[in-house]
Amino acid sequence: MASNEFLSSPESNAARATPSRRRGQVELRRGQIKEPQSDSYLLDSGGGNHFTKTDPWRVLRIQSEFVEGFGTLAELGPAISVFGSARTPRDSPFYAMGEEVGRRLVEANYAVITGGGPGAMEAANKGACEAGGLSVGLGIELPFEHGMNEWVDLGVNFRYFFVRKTMFVKYAQGFIVLPGGFGTLDELFEAMTLVQTRKVTSFPIVLMGTEFWAPLWEWVRGSLLANGMISAKDLDLVHLVDDPAEAVRLVQADTASHKSP
Template sequence: MEFSDNTSPARAVSPRKRGPVELRRAQAGSPQSDAYLLDTQDQTHFTHTDPWRVMRIQSEFVEGFGSLSELGPAVSVFGSARSLPGSAYYKLGEEVGRLLAVEGLAVITGGGPGSMEAANKGAVEADGVSVGLGIELPFETGLNDWVDLGINFRYFFVRKTMFVKYAQGFIVLPGGFGTMDELFEAMTLVQTQKVTSFPIVLIGTAFWTPLLDWVRNTLLAEGMVSAKDLELIHVVDDPAEAVRLIIADSAGHLSP
């Protein structure tokens, strides 16, 4: 196979390997990995490349797995970061955290303010284990003061893995987009059998009923979900009933 004259510079570079990758023609002329490592120019550039991000992602998984592997039975509690101390939703979170701790269950939240702080506070005041899994956000200032075991993550998907991997159920308080994201992801994981024996309980019938009506009247009516999918969640008003359902539906996985 002949190349035109304007390709001769690329043809002059011998093929070479970069680990499992084979480079030919123009690609073979790229700098070697050692050159990137030892080059003193633009030393911060590599920290913004995808290979470096993979290492960061790996380190977050390792840190999360190592920190939570001996946590024991736990329940993830989700809710709004905007619930104010003393408000009805905040008090609801405190009671949920307290009741879970009384049952010997660790409480995992997103570690932020509002309902997350309330659940962590309730767990601590009942001598339970209080966990916060934080995330870099432009409008939050780190883990709340009631977190005893806290991990801050860069990546949402790593954090979400920890919420599911180390909890045997979800309790969901009223919240916004973040709470909805966590709720529907949990429902999807159960629906697709990625996780089993994973109860999901929503607290606040007045808050959740309009959403569930839309699911029934639109998604179910148009065949986007099945009637069985609606059985994935419970809706209650009483925190004690929520904890009871979590324990009952966990099929023994929450035994301390």
């Protein structure tokens, strides 16, 4: 029989003769069979911290960050994520803008979520805290920042940017974006991509400070749209405003229009 001939072929016999060992769902052969057993890693106290620097261990840490974030924020209620530069000085008009945004969001019955750092993030947290609302900070481990700002009531620190960004989106009904740098742009364009691709729906995005953002938006219009990289309706994903009251009104109107009957 042809099938029996295949099973008894020299290649098949050689494969069966190759030493192998199972490690959970993984099968090890040849040189990989010399890898220590999982129990050896677990029971060998003289191995130092090698395992904590491997990818499987990182997966567990990533999982633990998701669990911690989900568990902490699950009962948060309606919230808006506010982004902006950590370098915004306290005497900047952008800082004052952030404070007012935070205050008005609380008056509209939203919690305020920021990255928990200084600058524009601190401003929004301060405005929310002083207005008597819930002020949330989602921090990230960075070499040049110094923990949560003093106005954060509920703070969660993360090692991994992508876990943190998931929390910003999952537990917010929209974004208000103050002037900022690369980190702010990263969060902005990720949010725009998620809305454009319909990974999230009913998610208003408001840019505060038309003079600051106008050159970027002109580039989007003059380069991306003009060259067919986006469609005209994609420009409607974002609102540009200067008035904090208008910013809050826009997120309220958008979320209200998509509520289930």
